Amino acid sequence: MKRIDAFVTGGTGFIGRWLLPELTGGGRRVAVLLRDNPDGRHRLAELREWVEARGGRSDLLHGLAGDLTRDDLGMDPADLALARTASQVFHLGAAMSFGLPAEQARQVNVRGSERVAELAASGSSLDRLVLVSGFQHRRSSKLATSRYHDSKLTADARVRDIAEATGVPLTRVHPASVTGDSRTGQTSQFWGWPDLVQALHRGRLPIVPGVRDHRLPLVAVDHLAKFLAGAPELAETAGGQYWLLHDTPPLADLLRIVADELGVATPRLRVPIPLAAMSLQAGLDRWTGISAEALTFLTAQDLPVAEARRVESTLGLTQPDVAELARVTARFLADHGFRPAAS
Numbered sequence: 001m002k003r004i005d006a007f008v009t010g011g012t013g014f015i016g017r018w019l020l021p022e023l024t025g026g027g028r029r030v031a032v033l034l035r036d037n038p039d040g041r042h043r044l045a046e047l048r049e050w051v052e053a054r055g056g057r058s059d060l061l062h063g064l065a066g067d068l069t070r071d072d073l074g075m076d077p078a079d080l081a082l083a084r085t086a087s088q089v090f091h092l093g094a095a096m097s098f099g100l101p102a103e104q105a106r107q108v109n110v111r112g113s114e115r116v117a118e119l120a121a122s123g124s125s126l127d128r129l130v131l132v133s134g135f136q137h138r139r140s141s142k143l144a145t146s147r148y149h150d151s152k153l154t155a156d157a158r159v160r161d162i163a164e165a166t167g168v169p170l171t172r173v174h175p176a177s178v179t180g181d182s183r184t185g186q187t188s189q190f191w192g193w194p195d196l197v198q199a200l201h202r203g204r205l206p207i208v209p210g211v212r213d214h215r216l217p218l219v220a221v222d223h224l225a226k227f228l229a230g231a232p233e234l235a236e237t238a239g240g241q242y243w244l245l246h247d248t249p250p251l252a253d254l255l256r257i258v259a260d261e262l263g264v265a266t267p268r269l270r271v272p273i274p275l276a277a278m279s280l281q282a283g284l285d286r287w288t289g290i291s292a293e294a295l296t297f298l299t300a301q302d303l304p305v306a307e308a309r310r311v312e313s314t315l316g317l318t319q320p321d322v323a324e325l326a327r328v329t330a331r332f333l334a335d336h337g338f339r340p341a342a343s
C-alpha cells in the first residue's frame with residue numbers, strides 16, 4: 001500500500017473501535033497504530049472482524065506497529081512514511097485510569113500527543129488533525145484531583161500550540177463521559193460511569209454525590225464515532241473545538257432512571273462533592289467501588305455545546321434519548337456482570 005487516507009491512534013480502544021467502521025465504511029483507507037506486542041497479528045485480525053461486523057470494510061484497515069511513548073511513535077521508516085501520507089490523523093490513544101502514574105501520564109498522554117501532532121505536521125497532504133481531548137471544566141473539588149484529567153488538559157494545550165506553530169488544521173473534540181452504543185448499550189468501558197451504576201446495582205450507593213445541579217454529562221459512543229468521522233470532512237471545523245454531550249439530567253434524576261431500570265432503590269441524600277470526595281478517600285471507595293477521582297467528571301457548569309450542535313445538524317446526527325441511553329447502558333452492564341467479556 002502506498003497511500004492511506006487516515007491514520008488512527010487508539011483504534012483498539014473503546015472509542016477507536018467504533019470510529020473504524022465509520023471511516024472504512026465511507027471508503028477511507030485507514031492505518032491504525034498497534035502496540036508492538038506478541039499478539040499484534042491476532043489483534044489486527046480481531047479488529048478487522050469487529051469492523052466488518054459493524055458495516056465497515058476490513059480490507060481498508062491496516063495495522064502499523066508502534067507505541068506513543070517512542071520517538072517517531074516507534075514506527076519503522078516505511079510505516080512512518082505511509083502514516084505521513086494520511087490526509088486525516090485521528091489521535092485517540094491515551095492512558096486512562098484512576099490513579100494514573102505520573103510518568104505514564106506524561107509519556108503517553110502528553111508526549112505521545114506531541115509526537116502525533118509532530119507527525120501530522122510532517123505529513124505530505126495533511127488536511128486535518130482530530131484530537132480527542134478530554135471533558136474539560138474546572139474541578140468540582142480540590143479534594144478530587146485527577147492526573148489523567150490534568151495530563152489531558154496539558155496535552156490539549158501542547159497540541160494546539162504545535163498546530164498553531166506548524167499550520168496544522170486542528171479539530172479538537174471534548175467528549176463527556178462516553179457510554180455504550182445508543183441502541184444496545186454495548187460498551188467495553190467498565191469504569192467511571194459504570195462504577196456508579198454498579199454501586200447502585202449492589203445497593204452500595206447510599207448518596208447522590210453533588211448538589212442540586214450537578215450532572216455527569218454523557219455521550220453515546222456511536223454518536224461520538226459518527227461525529228469524529230464526519231467533522232473533518234467539513235471545512236468549517238478546521239480550528240474548531242467541540243464539547244460533545246447529550247442534554248443529560250442532573251445526576252439524582254439520572255440515577256433514578258437507572259435504579260428504576262435495575263429494580264433497585266434510588267438514593268435520595270445529596271452530599272456536596274468535597275464531602276463525598278473526603279468520604280471516599282477515607283475508605284468508602286472500597287465499599288462503594290467508586291474512586292474519588294470519578295467525581296472529577298461531575299459538573300454543575302453549562303458547557304458550550306452550540307458549535308457541536310451546529311456540526312451535528314450538518315452531519316444529520318440526532319441526539320439519542322438520554323433516559324433510554326442510560327437504561328440500555330445500565331442493562332448491558334448488569335447483563336454482563338459489570339465486567340468485560342473474557343477474551
Ligand SMILES: NC(=O)c1ccc[n+]([C@@H]2O[C@H](COP(=O)([O-])OP(=O)(O)OC[C@H]3O[C@@H](n4cnc5c(N)ncnc54)[C@H](OP(=O)(O)O)[C@@H]3O)[C@@H](O)[C@H]2O)c1
Pocket residue numbers: 009010011012013014015016033034035066067068069091092093094095096108132133134135152174175176177178179189192
Ligand atoms: N472513554 C471516555 O469516557 C472518554 C471521555 C473523554 C475523552 N476520552 C478520550 O478518548 C480517547 C479514547 O478513549 P477510550 O475510552 O477509547 O480509551 P481506551 O479504551 O482506554 O483506549 C486507549 C487506546 O490508547 C491506546 N494506547 C494506550 N497507550 C498506548 C501507547 N503507549 N502506545 C500506543 N497506543 C496506546 C490503547 O492501545 P492498547 O489496545 O494497546 O492498550 C487503546 O487503543 C482518549 O484520548 C481519552 O482520553 C475518553
